[in-house]
Amino acid sequence: xxxxxxxxxxxxxxxxxxxxxxxxxxxxxxxxxxxxxxxxxxxxxxxxxxxxxxxxxxxxxxxxxxxxxxxxxxxxxxxxxxxxxxxxxxxxxxxxxxxxxxxxxxxxxxxxx
Amino acid sequence: xxxxxxxxxxxxxxxxxxxxxxxxxxxxxxxxxxxxxxxxxxxxxxxxxxxxxxxxxxxxxxxxxxxxxxxxxxxxxxxxxxxxxxxxxxxxxxxxxxxxxxxxxxxxxxxxxxxxxx
Numbered sequence: 190x191x192x193x194x195x196x197x198x199x200x201x202x203x204x205x206x207x208x209x210x211x212x213x214x215x216x217x218x219x220x221x222x223x224x225x226x227x228x229x230x231x232x233x234x235x236x237x238x239x240x241x242x243x244x245x246x247x248x249x250x251x252x253x254x255x256x257x258x259x260x261x262x263x264x265x266x267x268x269x270x271x272x273x274x275x276x277x278x279x280x281x282x283x284x285x286x287x288x289x290x291x292x293x294x295x296x297x298x299x300x301x302x
Numbered sequence: 303x304x305x306x307x308x309x310x311x312x313x314x315x316x317x318x319x320x321x322x323x324x325x326x327x328x329x330x331x332x333x334x335x336x337x338x339x340x341x342x343x344x345x346x347x348x349x350x351x352x353x354x355x356x357x358x359x360x361x362x363x364x365x366x367x368x369x370x371x372x373x374x375x376x377x378x379x380x381x382x383x384x385x386x387x388x389x390x391x392x393x394x395x396x397x398x399x400x401x402x403x404x405x406x407x408x409x410x411x412x413x414x415x416x417x418x419x420x
Contacts, residue, residue, distance in 0.1 A: 232392075232413060232414045233412065233413040235411070236411075282345075289358050289360065290345075
């Protein structure tokens with residue numbers, strides 16, 4: 190079984206600052222994928238970034254980067270230069286390759302002007 | 303490309319009724335997964351369909367069922383609705399070209415159907 194832990198229920202960040210959202214995972218699988226999704230108040234889950242367990246380099250997508258530390262089983266999301274539109278729930282998720290995603294409980298990020 | 307679409311967006315039903323939700327995946331995507339999101343339980347996997355066959359199933363009672371059509375569109379049905387079925391139901395699609403080999407497909411989600419059971 191897989192488990193995702195997001196220990197920060199809520200985070201505040203000032204506009205234009207960077208913020209790190211924490212995610213730790215537990216799995217016995219050797220191969221897996223790690224994902225971050227953003228969920229605005231509208232409800233839609235928006236894919237942000239993906240990291241494969243065998244990828245040696247941290248994934249980056251624009252202002253998003255994933256700080257992957259395999260030995261620590263952590264996959265933190267870093268958002269650089271926060272914008273007001275970044276205010277949303279953020280979910281960390283993983284899949285061991287069997288397609289079903291296991292999600293964490295989420296972190297509510299609020300960007301303040 | 304058009305994204306994942308779900309209909310209806312909002313639904314109000316009463317206990318004991320049944321409901322059918324629809325999901326149209328991104329063009330070319332063959333896998334469709336369904337998730338239930340509630341404040342208490344968070345996001346939970348219901349089932350996944352690939353090429354009209356259920357490939358994975360979560361831990362939900364038999365009142366929850368689904369199917370997939372030849373054009374990859376999927377429907378989810380909940381019979382004998384209970385108050386606890388009130389939730390946001392999210393559909394996700396992925397390309398899913400992996401067969402025997404390991405592959406992780408990125409799942410792209412639709413806007414969801416918000417079901418309220420009174």
